[in-house]
Amino acid sequence: MTLVVAAFYKFVKLPDFAALRSPIFTYCQEQGIKGTILLAPEGINGTIAGTEAGIEAVFDYLREESRFADLEPRRSYTESYPFERLKVKLKPEIVTLGVPEADPSEQVGIYLEPQQWNEKISNPAVTVIDTRNRYEVEIGTFKGAQNPQTASFREFPEYISRHLDPGQHPEVALFCTGGIRCEKATAFLLKQGFRQVYHLKGGILKYLAEVPPQESLWEGECFVFDERVALQHGLQPGRYAMCQACGHPISAEDQASPDYKYDSSCPYCFDKLTPEKR
Numbered sequence: 001m002t003l004v005v006a007a008f009y010k011f012v013k014l015p016d017f018a019a020l021r022s023p024i025f026t027y028c029q030e031q032g033i034k035g036t037i038l039l040a041p042e043g044i045n046g047t048i049a050g051t052e053a054g055i056e057a058v059f060d061y062l063r064e065e066s067r068f069a070d071l072e073p074r075r076s077y078t079e080s081y082p083f084e085r086l087k088v089k090l091k092p093e094i095v096t097l098g099v100p101e102a103d104p105s106e107q108v109g110i111y112l113e114p115q116q117w118n119e120k121i122s123n124p125a126v127t128v129i130d131t132r133n134r135y136e137v138e139i140g141t142f143k144g145a146q147n148p149q150t151a152s153f154r155e156f157p158e159y160i161s162r163h164l165d166p167g168q169h170p171e172v173a174l175f176c177t178g179g180i181r182c183e184k185a186t187a188f189l190l191k192q193g194f195r196q197v198y199h200l201k202g203g204i205l206k207y208l209a210e211v212p213p214q215e216s217l218w219e220g221e222c223f224v225f226d227e228r229v230a231l232q233h234g235l236q237p238g239r240y241a242m243c244q245a246c247g248h249p250i251s252a253e254d255q256a257s258p259d260y261k262y263d264s265s266c267p268y269c270f271d272k273l274t275p276e277k278r
Contacts (some may be wrong), residue, residue: 004055006073009045011104025088034083044095056235076235102188107199109186114207126171140220154259166193
């Protein structure tokens with residue numbers, strides 16, 4: 001059976017976010033949906049999986065709420081559920097940056113469609129930054145992009161303060177998996193005085209879905225936060241598995257390492273685990 005995986009988000013003021021949790025959970029459960037939805041005062045963010053009919057019903061239901069009327073999910077497909085269960089969580093932020101003044105509902109950068117992205121990042125005057133975390137960047141990124149080497153998105157503002165300057169970096173282009181981190185990242189850069197800030201609309205996933213491999217500047221695979229682990233061009237399943245101990249994506253070469261033991265260690269966490277933990 002082919003299932004739909006739908007990723008979506010919207011930054012919108014939700015002072016009543018806690019009251020939305022129970023009805024959304026109940027309706028999704030009735031439709032056989034699995035995955036995670038986050039609700040926060042700043043909006044909604046989720047990745048869910050289900051049948052075509054179930055996914056359509058959920059988005060029809062969500063759009064009945066006027067603040068979600070324009071929700072447009074990014075779709076991919078799989079033969080089995082990439083999530084074990086349904087979760088609807090309440091959070092302080094739908095993507096955690098820890099900088100309240102970076103508010104995407106007030107301002108964001110200039111969106112670039114996938115078909116415009118290659119020209120922008122091929123310009124040597126443009127600083128291209130991958131806003132994702134280190135372990136995500138390691139398995140794939142755009143040619144020439146800077147890797148901030150962050151362990152969490154909270155570290156991104158410090159990277160910017162140390163390495164970028166509005167006077168020396170007049171044009172900055174940012175990208176992330178599905179677009180949500182870049183909403184906050186571009187809002188943050190604009191607050192810091194950067195003037196020409198761009199971001200890839202729909203993120204890497206939209207780019208891989210729409211740009212043919214022969215025209216692509218993407219190198220490697222794109223990490224995703226579910227049991228598929230990584231996707232390639234055309235949003236086809238990638239070659240990576242996931243370490244059951246630490247969650248790091250692991251290649252076939254990693255799995256051949258003597259440090260790899262299924263569900264207990266991999267080369268990335270072997271010397272960080274005590275014998276008891278291992």
